[in-house]
Each structure stands twice: as C-alpha cells, then as structure tokens.
Amino acid sequence: MGGLTYIDFLAKFGVGGAHPGGIPLTKNMLTGENITKNTAILDAGCGTGQTTAYLSQQYNANVYGLELNPIMLEKAKTRFETLQLPIQLFQGSIEDIPFEDQTFDIILSESVLAFVNKPTALREFYRVLKSGGRLIANEMTINTKLSPLEEAEIKKFYGLDSLLLEEDWKRILETTGFQNIELQSQPQTMSQGNPAQEFNFSKNFEPELFDILNQHGNIVIKYHDILSYRTIFCTKL
Numbered sequence: 632m633g634g635l636t637y638i639d640f641l642a643k644f645g646v647g648g649a650h651p652g653g654i655p656l657t658k659n660m661l662t663g664e665n666i667t668k669n670t671a672i673l674d675a676g677c678g679t680g681q682t683t684a685y686l687s688q689q690y691n692a693n694v695y696g697l698e699l700n701p702i703m704l705e706k707a708k709t710r711f712e713t714l715q716l717p718i719q720l721f722q723g724s725i726e727d728i729p730f731e732d733q734t735f736d737i738i739l740s741e742s743v744l745a746f747v748n749k750p751t752a753l754r755e756f757y758r759v760l761k762s763g764g765r766l767i768a769n770e771m772t773i774n775t776k777l778s779p780l781e782e783a784e785i786k787k788f789y790g791l792d793s794l795l796l797e798e799d800w801k802r803i804l805e806t807t808g809f810q811n812i813e814l815q816s817q818p819q820t821m822s823q824g825n826p827a828q829e830f831n832f833s834k835n836f837e838p839e840l841f842d843i844l845n846q847h848g849n850i851v852i853k854y855h856d857i858l859s860y861r862t863i864f865c866t867k868l
C-alpha cells in the first residue's frame with residue numbers, strides 16, 4: 632500500500648457519509664434529541680462535512696466541525712462555503728480537543744472513535760460537553776471475539792489500536808463517567824454499504840487507493856457476521 636491508509640483513501644476519494652448507515656441513519660439518530668438554534672453541536676471528525684452541513688441546514692444550530700486530515704478539511708470548507716453555511720471548522724484531534732471545558736450541548740461523532748485512542752478521546756468528549764450534554768456516536772463494534780490473526784488483519788487494515796465488543800464500549804463509556812448509556816444495533820450491515828454515499832475526488836490520487844477500496848470490500852464481506860457497528864447514546868450528567 633506504500634504507506635497509504637484507509638483514511639487516505641476516504642480523504643482522496645472524498646467519501647461523504649463515511650459511516651455505516653450513511654446520512655439516513657444520522658437523521659434517524661438525531662430525531663430523539665432536543666436541538667434548537669441555540670444548541671452548540673460539535674461534529675467530531677467531520678470528514679468532508681456531509682453531516683455537519685445537515686446539522687446547520689436542518690436545525691440552524693451553532694455547528695462546529697473538527698477534523699484532523701487536511702484533505703478532508705479542505706473538502707469540508709469548500710462544501711460549507713458553497714452552501715453558505717455558518718459552520719465553524721477547526722483542525723485538530725479528538726484526542727486533544729481545541730475547546731474549553733463545557734462548550735457543547737451535543738457531540739456527534741460518526742466512525743471516528745474507532746480510529747483513535749478511545750479512552751483518551753472519550754475523556755476529551757466528556758470534558759468539552761456541558762452538564763446534561765449528549766454524546767451520539769456510530770462506531771465499529773465486533774459481534775463476537777475474533778481469533779488473534781483475524782483481529783490483527785482488521786486492525787492493520789483500518790489502523791486501529793483495538794476492536795471493541797458492545798460490552799467493551801459500555802465499560803469505557805461508564806469508566807469515563809457517561810450515564811444513560813444506550814447502544815443499539817442496526818438492521819443495515821456494513822457489507823450492504825451506504826445508500827447515500829457521495830464522492831468528491833481529489834484531482835490527483837494514487838492508483839493504489841483502488842487496492843484499499845478493494846481490500847475494504849473484501850474485509851467487510853469476509854467478516855460480515857462479526858464486523859459490525861453500534862449507535863451509541865449517552866449523557867454527561
């Protein structure tokens with residue numbers, strides 16, 4: 632792969648809605664939340680900003696995007712400018728969030744925690760949420776334990792430090808201090824893809840990125856009954 636990662640593939644192909652279930656699931660996840668124009672929402676690891684733009688358009692809320700990858704950031708910036716949306720976009724890591732304590736009412740993070748040090752990022756989410764604030768996430772989760780070789784294959788491909796079962800997510804959310812923790816599985820599998828995926832290709836990209844796309848397809852098919860995801864809802868009381 633010449634050092635190219637799955638995230639490089641997503642960034643150069645400009646994959647919007649780069650999470651299982653895509654924007655239809657995002658909309659669904661938000662329906663039970665109390666969001667007004669005064670709500671401060673962080674889209675943590677916003678990628679090209681499909682969800683971030685939706686949050687601004689749908690709720691007219693105070694929307695912030697945080698993203699580490701410069702190509703993703705550029706694509707998100709262009710999207711927000713084109714749509715003339717008042718979204719504040721920041722470069723930074725969810726492991727060291729460049730905001731004061733107690734800033735946000737809601738943090739939405741779709742398929743980002745899986746790629747980082749999870750306890751560190753969850754502590755940061757907790758810190759920057761207001762009391763009563765909500766964390767809503769959509770994260771890779773394995774349905775059953777894998778053999779060490781299988782686990783190593785998935786971790787290596789996605790660049791993960793760990794692969795969590797549902798009970799592992801619950802435990803680290805609890806340890807961080809979150810309450811009212813709810814994890815839900817969804818009918819759509821990872822191998823069914825995302826019904827509303829967009830692409831915004833970079834002008835130049837390495838042909839090897841097609842290999843990453845193929846390998847991704849092979850992994851989700853090979854592990855279709857184990858490699859899954861959960862929607863996660865919890866509160867900082």
Ligand SMILES: C[S@@+](CC[C@H](N)C(=O)[O-])C[C@H]1O[C@@H](n2cnc3c(N)ncnc32)[C@H](O)[C@@H]1O
Pocket residue numbers: 638641646647648649650675676677678679680681682697698699700703723724725726740741742743746747
């Ligand atoms: C699978 S994509 C999901 C993007 C977006 N949330 C979406 O659903 O389309 C993962 C994103 O997390 C970003 N990311 C990875 N590590 C990060 C970190 N430490 N801080 C912020 N963003 C990060 C990647 O650059 C990428 O945009």
